[in-house]
Amino acid sequence: MDYTTQILQKITSNSEVVGVIGLGYVGLPLAVNFAEASVKVIGFDKNPDKVDKINHGTNYIKDIRDAVLREVVENITLSATTDFSRIGECDALLICVPTPLDIFKKPDMSYIESACTEIGRYMKAGTFISLESTTYPTTTEDFMLPIIERESGLKHGDDFWLAYSPERVDPGNKSFHTRNTPKVLGAMNPDGLEIGQALYKKAIDHIHPVSSPRIAEMVKILENTYRLVNISLINELTLLAGKMDINIWEVIDAAKTKPFGFQPFYPGPGIGGHCIPLDPFYLEHIAKKFSFDLSMIHTAGHINMRMPHYMYIKIATALNRHKKAVNGSNILFLGVAYKPNIDDERESPALEIIDIVAHKGGQVSYHDPFIPHIKTHEGNTFDSVELNEETIRAADCVVLTTNHDAFDVHFIQEHAKMIVDMRNMIKEAGDKVYKL
Numbered sequence: 001m002d003y004t005t006q007i008l009q010k011i012t013s014n015s016e017v018v019g020v021i022g023l024g025y026v027g028l029p030l031a032v033n034f035a036e037a038s039v040k041v042i043g044f045d046k047n048p049d050k051v052d053k054i055n056h057g058t059n060y061i062k063d064i065r066d067a068v069l070r071e072v073v074e075n076i077t078l079s080a081t082t083d084f085s086r087i088g089e090c091d092a093l094l095i096c097v098p099t100p101l102d103i104f105k106k107p108d109m110s111y112i113e114s115a116c117t118e119i120g121r122y123m124k125a126g127t128f129i130s131l132e133s134t135t136y137p138t139t140t141e142d143f144m145l146p147i148i149e150r151e152s153g154l155k156h157g158d159d160f161w162l163a164y165s166p167e168r169v170d171p172g173n174k175s176f177h178t179r180n181t182p183k184v185l186g187a188m189n190p191d192g193l194e195i196g197q198a199l200y201k202k203a204i205d206h207i208h209p210v211s212s213p214r215i216a217e218m219v220k221i222l223e224n225t226y227r228l229v230n231i232s233l234i235n236e237l238t239l240l241a242g243k244m245d246i247n248i249w250e251v252i253d254a255a256k257t258k259p260f261g262f263q264p265f266y267p268g269p270g271i272g273g274h275c276i277p278l279d280p281f282y283l284e285h286i287a288k289k290f291s292f293d294l295s296m297i298h299t300a301g302h303i304n305m306r307m308p309h310y311m312y313i314k315i316a317t318a319l320n321r322h323k324k325a326v327n328g329s330n331i332l333f334l335g336v337a338y339k340p341n342i343d344d345e346r347e348s349p350a351l352e353i354i355d356i357v358a359h360k361g362g363q364v365s366y367h368d369p370f371i372p373h374i375k376t377h378e379g380n381t382f383d384s385v386e387l388n389e390e391t392i393r394a395a396d397c398v399v400l401t402t403n404h405d406a407f408d409v410h411f412i413q414e415h416a417k418m419i420v421d422m423r424n425m426i427k428e429a430g431d432k433v434y435k436l
Helices: 003-013 027-036 048-055 066-074 084-089 110-122 139-152 190-200 213-243 248-255 279-289 295-321 349-359 389-394 409-415
Strands: 017-021 040-044 078-081 092-095 127-131 160-164 183-187 207-210 330-334 363-367 373-375 381-383 397-400 419-421 433-435
Touching: 003 190, 017 027, 017 084, 017 110, 027 040, 027 066, 027 078, 040 084, 048 066, 048 078, 066 078, 084 110, 092 110, 110 127, 110 139, 127 139, 127 190, 139 160, 139 213, 160 190, 160 213, 183 190, 183 213, 190 207, 207 213, 213 248, 213 279, 213 295, 279 295, 295 349, 295 397, 295 419, 295 433, 330 349, 330 389, 349 363, 363 381, 389 409
Parallel strands: 017 040, 017 092, 040 078, 092 127, 127 160, 183 207, 330 363, 330 397, 397 419, 419 433
Antiparallel strands: 160 183, 373 381
16 A cells, blocks of 8 residues: 555544644644544644643643643643654644744744754654745745755655645634635645645645645745735835825725725834744745845835834934933833734834834833733843833823723823824824824
8 A cells, every 4th residue: 555545544534643843823723723623633842831831731822712722632632742753653744833034134944944854854654744834935845855855765755745835824813713714735746735635624624725835835925925015005105194294094094995906904113923024035035046136025025124213213203392302211112012912022013113212212111911021132121011090101102002902092091191103093193192
């Protein structure tokens, strides 16, 4: 019996073992979905604290219900380990590791490389492998495949199958989650695509197959670059509108009454999160290998990168109108998460704005109901302060950087000396409210 028939029979009989490498906001929900389908799942992570929490049924991802995690752990359908030699027990391996940028804004492929090295060392013949991490097109075929074949001594197509299926997680989204968000899947050969579809449909409602991994990789880049370009466009128009005394929010509300040809995007202090700010640089990286200049995407990326500096100018201007300087002023930031109602500050523009203000001599404090501690890019550390009348009154300027539902805007407005609103939380500007 060949390996393809063997693994398809295991999937049909629900006797396959799925390994999920990386137990963060992508990997853990995916692992739980498979475990809920009574598939045995082994989660792999180098962080012993995460592994210990999972094995004790302690949840650290808000998009997973605590009771669901406890149930799949107690039923022994999900367990976690730091022992990567157990990769050899798995019939399928799903890679959900971070893919950040380095200090030069180039893709840091070390996490993917490490995962592929461990897979090559320990995997058995007849294993299906799928990468879910954000990356540039050609990663699966040109970067991963040589590592796995070199380390394992096995041959793709005969002994294992390789695919790419981009994660589409939107933290905090109440309508769309791992199971009901359609999943794109591209494999390197037809057998891999058949196996991948049979496997993933246990955890995902709808699978959309494409012809190759590089198509699937470009899908992920397109989705996020589309958002980057449009958000950068509205941010740039917002800066111009501010100089012209035009309320950009009223402009957007009017424009979106058009029932065709327009989709609203909204301005803010910059773009954060795990994908949108990073994807253009991944695409730029591979475009250079093809001697292609991504001028529009390059410009959009740099508009976004400059937004925190423009926001500092907005704060400095507001203070100046009240005869104050940033240097020595108490500045309270409300919200450091990159989007509302989540506990994720990765790439959040608020962190960079805080660094700039602190560097200019501002006395910084912050409150975020979801994030008790932060460490900024410059290494500054802060603890969230209590949000009450005293802390608001003590601030020379309150900066609304994240529009959490928990913020009582009327209470803040009542007690603040001055507010810089970067999220349109206060609809009307006034003597002490300065809009983006």
